[in-house]
Every structure is written in C-alpha cells, then in structure tokens.
Amino acid sequence: MANASIIEVKNLTKTFNKFTAVDDISFDVKKGEIFGLLGPNGAGKSTILRMLSTLARPTKGTATIGGYDIVKADTEVRTLIGIVSEKMIMYNRLTAKENLWFFGSLFNIPKDVLTKRVDELLELVQLTQWKNAQVGTFSTGMRQRMNVVRALLNMPQVLFLDEPTLGLDPQSSVEIREFIRKLNRENGATVVITTHMMVDADLLCDRIAIIDHGKIVALDTSANLKKMISGADTTIIKLDIPNLSSVLVEKLRALKCADAVTQENSTSLKILVHGDEAFDSVIDAIRVNGGKISSMENLQPSLEDVFLHITGHQVRDSADQKIPMAHRHFGEAPRRVR
Amino acid sequence: MRHMGAKTLLSHSFRIAWKDLTELFRNRLGLVLLIVMPLFMMVMVGFIYPSNGTVNNLQVGLVNDDSGFNNLNASQSFIMGLQAINNQTHMLILSNVSSVADIRDMVQRGDLEGGIVIPSNFSASMMAGQQGTLIIVSDESNPQISATIQGVLKTVFDGMGTAIAQQKVAPLNATNTLAVVKPFNVQTQGIVSGTPSYFDFIAPGIMAMTVMMSVMTGLPVAISQEKEVGTMDGMMVAPINRLSIILGKTLGQTARGLIQGIIILILAVGLFGVAIQGSILLVFALLLLGVFSFVGLGIVITSFTKDQETAQMLMMTLMFPMMFLSGVFFPIQQMPWYMQDISKILPLTYASDALRKVMVLGAGIPQISTDLIVLVVFGVVMIAIAVPVFRRMMTR
Known part of the structure; x- marks a missing residue:
C-alpha cells in the first residue's frame, strides 16, 4: 500500500470569469505522504486545496480522493478529509469544547465516541484546562491549535492545511510543524499542505509541487529539486561588494552566464550562474565597472533558489503583500484566559 | 447528501x-x-x-381688523367665545398680532404656527345679514400641523356658529333649537369597545x-x-x-x-x-x-x-x-x-x-x-x- 495514490488529480482547472487561477494541473499524492504545494500567493495553491476539499467546484478536470470523485461523490469525500484553513474556523463565543462538539456533531459520529474524542483532542493540544473557556479569549497559538484539532474530529485520512503557519511566531510555527509530523507518523494521515514559506516546505514535505501562475512548474522531493540547480553546470555565488551600485547590478544582470541576480541588501548580491567561465565573467564584470569584492561564497542551493531558477522571480515578491486575515478580530487583544 | x-x-x-x-x-x-x-x-x-386628540398649546396669532358697525362690534363677542372654548380645551395659545404681515413674519421666525384674521367688514357683513368671513392663515412648511390647526379652528368656529344660530332661531319657539340648526347628530362608534x-x-x-x-x-x-x-x-x-x-x-x-x-x-x-x-x-x-x-x-x-x-x-x-x-x-x-x-x-x-x-x-x-x-x-x-x-x- 505504501505507493498507492490516495489523491489523483487530472487536468484540474478553475477559472474565475476570464482569470485562470488553476491551469490544467495533474498530480498524484501517495498514501501517507506529506505533500507540499509551494508558491507565491495568487499562484493558485489555495484554489487547488478548495477544489480538493469540495469547497469549490472545478471548471474542468477531475480529482478523486480515496477513489471518490470530488464532485460526484462530494459527501463521501467530506467524510475522508479534514481541512485547516488559513482563516480560523471556530466561533469566538463558544467554548473550546462546544466548538469541537458542534463541528463533530455535523459528522454523524455517535455521541459517546464524540465525547471521548473531543476530550482526547483537547488533551492532545494541551487545551484541556481551558476547555470551558470561550475561544475568543485564547492566544493566537492556542487558537491555531484549536483550528488544527477541529479538522481531526472525523479522523480524516487526508488532512489539508492551507498556510498553517501564516502569521504565527517562530515558536508556534515549530509547534505546528511538529504536530503535523506527529499526526502523519502516528495516524498515517496523508497531509497536503500549501505554503509560501520555504522553511515549511523544506522541513516538512516528502514531495513538493512548485506552483506558479496556476501551473505546476516542478514536482519532486526537496533534495531532487535542489539538485536541479546544484548540478555540474549551475552554481550560486554570494558576493559582498561595499561600493555596490545599481548600475553594477544591471551590468551583472546583462551577463550571459547569469540566470538570476537578487540583491539581498545594499552591499550583498546573490547570483545564479551557469557555465565553466561563470566565475571569471562575474569577477571581470565587477572589476571593469569599478566594484570591490570584499567576500565571495559558493552557496548550497535553497528551495528559494530553486524557485528563482525555475520561475525567474522570487517567492517573496508577491508573498509580502498578504495580510494575515485570521488575526483581525481577536488577534492581539489582551488575553483573559480563565 | x-x-x-x-x-x-x-x-x-x-x-x-x-x-x-x-x-x-x-x-x-x-x-x-x-x-x-x-x-x-x-x-x-x-x-x-401627531393626532388631533393630543395636539395642544398651538401658538396662534389673532389679527382683529374689524372696523365695527354702528358701535356694534361682532368680533369682540366672537373673540370672547373663542377664548371661553379654548380655556376648556387648551388647544391654542392665542396672542394678538397687528397685521397679516406680522403673522407671516412670526411664522417665518417660528414664533407662531398659524393665525386667525378677522377682516374689517366682519361686523358689517353680519349686521347686514350676510356670512361673517374668518380667515385661517396656515404655515405651508408644516402641512401636518397646519392641517391640524385648520381642523381644530374649524371645529371651534363651527361650534360657535351653531350657538349663534340657535340664539337666532329661538324666537321660532322650537322645542329643540339644535335640531333646527343641525338636523343631523353624527356619532362615531368603533366595532370594539374602548x-x-x-x-x-x-x-x-x-x-x-x-x-x-x-x-x-x-x-x-x-x-x-x-x-x-x-x-x-x-x-x-x-x-x-x-x-x-x-x-x-x-x-x-x-x-x-x-x-x-x-x-x-x-x-x-x-x-x-x-x-x-x-x-x-x-x-x-x-x-x-x-x-x-x-x-x-x-x-x-x-x-x-x-x-x-x-x-x-x-x-x-x-x-x-x-x-x-x-x-x-x-x-x-x-x-x-x-x-x-x-x-x-x-x-x-x-x-x-x-x-x-x-x-x-x-x-x-x-x-x-x-x-x-x-x-x-x-x-x-x-x-x-x-x-x-x-x-x-x-x-x-
């Protein structure tokens, strides 16, 4: 069973009016794997997830989850899946326990089983002592944990996570990542996760699909993706140039051997180059244009570099524009945890 | 599903x-x-x-232009009658104003909500056996109130007119003078009590x-x-x-x-x-x-x-x-x-x-x-x- 596919996506397409958000994509997700959809916001990741979780209807194409068609057998699909949305799915005026009870009761779980499961889940995320407090009084970290366990009420075989660490502090992000890994390992749940955070994708996912403009531009393990650019021909050079100027950056961009040039700050550059003569050409170009090199490094490629290499632009370009909506209401208000 | x-x-x-x-x-x-x-x-x-039953203390100006007739002044008795009725109902607050122009001015300033004008030939007409004309000046900027004032004043004038008519027909030796002057007694009754x-x-x-x-x-x-x-x-x-x-x-x-x-x-x-x-x-x-x-x-x-x-x-x-x-x-x-x-x-x-x-x-x-x-x-x-x-x- 290890290699059996639990999700099969064929030519999935979603258009909104004239805009194509998801453009004819196909992929399989194997049972028990953690599968990442990586890409900038607006790339179509969330739309893919919404279609797979039956919340949106595909314009064209199909997908099956556990053999059930996401359109024709949506009710069956819903019993198999859980979704952790970027928005927190919970009612602030209900207590932690009431929230879980409410959502659980929509799944036709027998009452005694549900009672036990709610207690177990609250224990799992260490919220037992606050089970009778309204979730509106919870901290962001507590709310995010609630948001995750809510999706586990029906013991889903497939768990969809949409930007699960968005807007979280580094420590909460670590906690959530640990939790996802634990779920995957101990319950054998297949996890599909969307993120624009390279770290999430790199640390968590068995395989990563890089999405840009509604299309899958690459799909492989993190290590294999990195090999794409650290092969014999391609290298990343990090340069510190104290008297870096925009003219110089433009000259470097114009170089034939440079695939991409990104400026990290006022004095440092990252250049993705190819070819045997690459180092020489770069150094020559800098010296001819009066630049001084204070340090030069040959970098190990990161997923970010992979993305840059494939798409020609950075993930961050568009990612930074997103405002974390989830914390708008109760996010930073003073806590009254009872 | x-x-x-x-x-x-x-x-x-x-x-x-x-x-x-x-x-x-x-x-x-x-x-x-x-x-x-x-x-x-x-x-x-x-x-x-607003409803008629609840309206009271309306500010109304009174202009008496009546020049009288042979030392008889019909407007005086009219005003006394009006005041007598108003003392019971308190619907109006009457104030004397010198001319129609003043009423207009006071309505514009918001001091009055309407006016009553007794024309100069009031006594003369009545003595000559004709109808005495009374003019109600209304504030068109407030149709609701002006309609109310008109209704109130018409009721008052009607009542006074009836009283005068009853006096006039008294010599006819009728047993019920009111029945002569007003043959119909109109009563309103709802279909439920109260x-x-x-x-x-x-x-x-x-x-x-x-x-x-x-x-x-x-x-x-x-x-x-x-x-x-x-x-x-x-x-x-x-x-x-x-x-x-x-x-x-x-x-x-x-x-x-x-x-x-x-x-x-x-x-x-x-x-x-x-x-x-x-x-x-x-x-x-x-x-x-x-x-x-x-x-x-x-x-x-x-x-x-x-x-x-x-x-x-x-x-x-x-x-x-x-x-x-x-x-x-x-x-x-x-x-x-x-x-x-x-x-x-x-x-x-x-x-x-x-x-x-x-x-x-x-x-x-x-x-x-x-x-x-x-x-x-x-x-x-x-x-x-x-x-x-x-x-x-x-x-x-």
Missing part, C-alpha cells in the same frame, strides 16, 4: 440553530439591543406621530415587521458573516445537506425574531396599554406565517450577497420602503394610488394588516383569509425560487 434522511437534516439544522442562539445569548450588548431596539421604535413612532390609540395601530405592524425582517435581513447578514470569518467552510466540509445550513440559520433567526416580537407585545400591552382583542395563539401563528412568507426572499438575498457589508446595505435599502409602504406606520389609504399598488405587492402589508385585524378588531381566521392566502402563496413561490438558487450558490 442524496441518501440522507429528513431526520438527519433536521438534527443538523437544530445543531446549527442551537449554535447561533448560544452565540446570541452570550453577546450581552447584542441582547440589550435586542430589547432596546423595538422599545425605541415603539416609543419614537408612538409619541411623535378608544384605540396610535399604539394600537403601530404595535401589530412593528411586530410583523421585526419578525419578518429577522429572516429577510438577519439571514443574509448571519450567513455572509460566517462566510467572511471562514466558519462557513467548517460547515461546508462536513458531510451534511446544504439545506440544513440554511434551515438551521432560518430557525435561529426566526427564534430571534420571535423573541423580539414577544418583547414588543409585552411592551405594547404593559407600557402602552394596547389591548389584544383576538386570539393570542392566532397572533403567534400569524407571526410564524409572516416568517415563512419571507424565508424564500431571505434565502435569495443571501445567495446574492457576498460579504457582510453588502448584506447590511441591502438590508437598509429593503427595510425603508417596506417600513413606509406596508402600512406599518402610516395608513396605506393615505398614499397616492401608484404607491398603494406597490404596497400591495409587499407581503409585509398583508401580515401587518392581518395582525392588526386580529389584535385591534378581534378578527378570526375567516375574516383574514385573503391575507393568509397571499402570505402562503408568496412564501411557497419564493421558496420554490430560493432553493435551487441557494444550492447553486453553495456549490460554486
């Missing part, structure tokens, strides 16, 4: 309604407003709306409106809010029939509307002395029927509103014409014919009409059968339209 029974659908609906009501009862400010809003509406509309106030008129209308608005506008707001916050997704990924979401929300909103309706009823009876002539059970049945007739419309609106802001705006847009065109505050008969035609297509018109007939006139089901039929038909037609529209919206 297809193989799930009505029992599961209902059970899911009740869970959703329970959840909505729990949220409602935990929102203390919201609860207070739930009671305060109808109270405000009753108090404001009930006390502000004198109904304006509250009796508006309380049923406000009740009908509040309950129906709760589904027509509360439903879109409640659902669009869940969509915006994201909690709707939590229900949508559960293997439940989409109809149980809308049914549950409707139940929740109906309960909220009924609570408000009952509060209005208690306020109307307890604070404003409104008497319920008909069956209280019929009153509640009518409120529920009103909800039913509006559910479909509410669902259609819900399907077309994407966010809470739009829902709120739509609510205001729909609420105002409904409020004023359905005879809740003002009688439909007062409106021009084209407005009356519009009001005839609004279900609220029929609900408030039926409720008023039951509460004020003690009507039973046979008397309000037309209203009932209209409400049922409207409800059925709207639901038939709404369900497919809603299903399509939910599976975009």
Whole structure:
C-alpha cells in the first residue's frame, strides 16, 4: 500500500470569469505522504486545496480522493478529509469544547465516541484546562491549535492545511510543524499542505509541487529539486561588494552566464550562474565597472533558489503583500484566559 | 447528501440553530439591543406621530381688523367665545398680532404656527345679514400641523356658529333649537369597545415587521458573516445537506425574531396599554406565517450577497420602503394610488394588516383569509425560487 495514490488529480482547472487561477494541473499524492504545494500567493495553491476539499467546484478536470470523485461523490469525500484553513474556523463565543462538539456533531459520529474524542483532542493540544473557556479569549497559538484539532474530529485520512503557519511566531510555527509530523507518523494521515514559506516546505514535505501562475512548474522531493540547480553546470555565488551600485547590478544582470541576480541588501548580491567561465565573467564584470569584492561564497542551493531558477522571480515578491486575515478580530487583544 | 434522511437534516439544522442562539445569548450588548431596539421604535413612532386628540398649546396669532358697525362690534363677542372654548380645551395659545404681515413674519421666525384674521367688514357683513368671513392663515412648511390647526379652528368656529344660530332661531319657539340648526347628530362608534390609540395601530405592524425582517435581513447578514470569518467552510466540509445550513440559520433567526416580537407585545400591552382583542395563539401563528412568507426572499438575498457589508446595505435599502409602504406606520389609504399598488405587492402589508385585524378588531381566521392566502402563496413561490438558487450558490 505504501505507493498507492490516495489523491489523483487530472487536468484540474478553475477559472474565475476570464482569470485562470488553476491551469490544467495533474498530480498524484501517495498514501501517507506529506505533500507540499509551494508558491507565491495568487499562484493558485489555495484554489487547488478548495477544489480538493469540495469547497469549490472545478471548471474542468477531475480529482478523486480515496477513489471518490470530488464532485460526484462530494459527501463521501467530506467524510475522508479534514481541512485547516488559513482563516480560523471556530466561533469566538463558544467554548473550546462546544466548538469541537458542534463541528463533530455535523459528522454523524455517535455521541459517546464524540465525547471521548473531543476530550482526547483537547488533551492532545494541551487545551484541556481551558476547555470551558470561550475561544475568543485564547492566544493566537492556542487558537491555531484549536483550528488544527477541529479538522481531526472525523479522523480524516487526508488532512489539508492551507498556510498553517501564516502569521504565527517562530515558536508556534515549530509547534505546528511538529504536530503535523506527529499526526502523519502516528495516524498515517496523508497531509497536503500549501505554503509560501520555504522553511515549511523544506522541513516538512516528502514531495513538493512548485506552483506558479496556476501551473505546476516542478514536482519532486526537496533534495531532487535542489539538485536541479546544484548540478555540474549551475552554481550560486554570494558576493559582498561595499561600493555596490545599481548600475553594477544591471551590468551583472546583462551577463550571459547569469540566470538570476537578487540583491539581498545594499552591499550583498546573490547570483545564479551557469557555465565553466561563470566565475571569471562575474569577477571581470565587477572589476571593469569599478566594484570591490570584499567576500565571495559558493552557496548550497535553497528551495528559494530553486524557485528563482525555475520561475525567474522570487517567492517573496508577491508573498509580502498578504495580510494575515485570521488575526483581525481577536488577534492581539489582551488575553483573559480563565 | 442524496441518501440522507429528513431526520438527519433536521438534527443538523437544530445543531446549527442551537449554535447561533448560544452565540446570541452570550453577546450581552447584542441582547440589550435586542430589547432596546423595538422599545425605541415603539416609543419614537408612538409619541411623535401627531393626532388631533393630543395636539395642544398651538401658538396662534389673532389679527382683529374689524372696523365695527354702528358701535356694534361682532368680533369682540366672537373673540370672547373663542377664548371661553379654548380655556376648556387648551388647544391654542392665542396672542394678538397687528397685521397679516406680522403673522407671516412670526411664522417665518417660528414664533407662531398659524393665525386667525378677522377682516374689517366682519361686523358689517353680519349686521347686514350676510356670512361673517374668518380667515385661517396656515404655515405651508408644516402641512401636518397646519392641517391640524385648520381642523381644530374649524371645529371651534363651527361650534360657535351653531350657538349663534340657535340664539337666532329661538324666537321660532322650537322645542329643540339644535335640531333646527343641525338636523343631523353624527356619532362615531368603533366595532370594539374602548378608544384605540396610535399604539394600537403601530404595535401589530412593528411586530410583523421585526419578525419578518429577522429572516429577510438577519439571514443574509448571519450567513455572509460566517462566510467572511471562514466558519462557513467548517460547515461546508462536513458531510451534511446544504439545506440544513440554511434551515438551521432560518430557525435561529426566526427564534430571534420571535423573541423580539414577544418583547414588543409585552411592551405594547404593559407600557402602552394596547389591548389584544383576538386570539393570542392566532397572533403567534400569524407571526410564524409572516416568517415563512419571507424565508424564500431571505434565502435569495443571501445567495446574492457576498460579504457582510453588502448584506447590511441591502438590508437598509429593503427595510425603508417596506417600513413606509406596508402600512406599518402610516395608513396605506393615505398614499397616492401608484404607491398603494406597490404596497400591495409587499407581503409585509398583508401580515401587518392581518395582525392588526386580529389584535385591534378581534378578527378570526375567516375574516383574514385573503391575507393568509397571499402570505402562503408568496412564501411557497419564493421558496420554490430560493432553493435551487441557494444550492447553486453553495456549490460554486
């Protein structure tokens, strides 16, 4: 069973009016794997997830989850899946326990089983002592944990996570990542996760699909993706140039051997180059244009570099524009945890 | 979805309604407003709306231009008579003004609300056996008050004229001089005992409106809010029939509307002395029927509103014409014919009409059968339209 596919996506397409958000994509997700959809916001990741979780209807194409068609057998699909949305799915005026009870009761779980499961889940995320407090009084970290366990009420075989660490502090992000890994390992749940955070994708996912403009531009393990650019021909050079100027950056961009040039700050550059003569050409170009090199490094490629290499632009370009909506209401208000 | 029974659908609906009501009862400010809003509406509309019985102390200027006739001054006795009547009724505060121009000036400044002018030939005309003319000066910027003043003064003048006529016919040796002067004695009698106030008129209308608005506008707001916050997704990924979401929300909103309706009823009876002539059970049945007739419309609106802001705006847009065109505050008969035609297509018109007939006139089901039929038909037609529209919206 290890290699059996639990999700099969064929030519999935979603258009909104004239805009194509998801453009004819196909992929399989194997049972028990953690599968990442990586890409900038607006790339179509969330739309893919919404279609797979039956919340949106595909314009064209199909997908099956556990053999059930996401359109024709949506009710069956819903019993198999859980979704952790970027928005927190919970009612602030209900207590932690009431929230879980409410959502659980929509799944036709027998009452005694549900009672036990709610207690177990609250224990799992260490919220037992606050089970009778309204979730509106919870901290962001507590709310995010609630948001995750809510999706586990029906013991889903497939768990969809949409930007699960968005807007979280580094420590909460670590906690959530640990939790996802634990779920995957101990319950054998297949996890599909969307993120624009390279770290999430790199640390968590068995395989990563890089999405840009509604299309899958690459799909492989993190290590294999990195090999794409650290092969014999391609290298990343990090340069510190104290008297870096925009003219110089433009000259470097114009170089034939440079695939991409990104400026990290006022004095440092990252250049993705190819070819045997690459180092020489770069150094020559800098010296001819009066630049001084204070340090030069040959970098190990990161997923970010992979993305840059494939798409020609950075993930961050568009990612930074997103405002974390989830914390708008109760996010930073003073806590009254009872 | 297809193989799930009505029992599961209902059970899911009740869970959703329970959840909505729990949220409602935990929102203390919201609860207070739930009671305060109808109270405000009753108090404001009930006390502000003018009626002849309650008008008093109107500032009226009096110009006496009468030049008399042979040392006889008919205007003096007229003014004395007017003051004598006014001392009993206190409807007017009379002040002497020198000319019509002064009245105009004082009305413009807001010191007067109208005026009475006795022309210079008043005595002369009366002595010559002709009618004595009296002129009422009205403030056109305030038609309501000017109509009231005109009504009040005409009543007063009419009474004084009758008294004078009675004196004149006295020599005829009639046994009843009043019968000679005024052959008809007009009396008004309601079909139920007691004198109904304006509250009796508006309380049923406000009740009908509040309950129906709760589904027509509360439903879109409640659902669009869940969509915006994201909690709707939590229900949508559960293997439940989409109809149980809308049914549950409707139940929740109906309960909220009924609570408000009952509060209005208690306020109307307890604070404003409104008497319920008909069956209280019929009153509640009518409120529920009103909800039913509006559910479909509410669902259609819900399907077309994407966010809470739009829902709120739509609510205001729909609420105002409904409020004023359905005879809740003002009688439909007062409106021009084209407005009356519009009001005839609004279900609220029929609900408030039926409720008023039951509460004020003690009507039973046979008397309000037309209203009932209209409400049922409207409800059925709207639901038939709404369900497919809603299903399509939910599976975009």
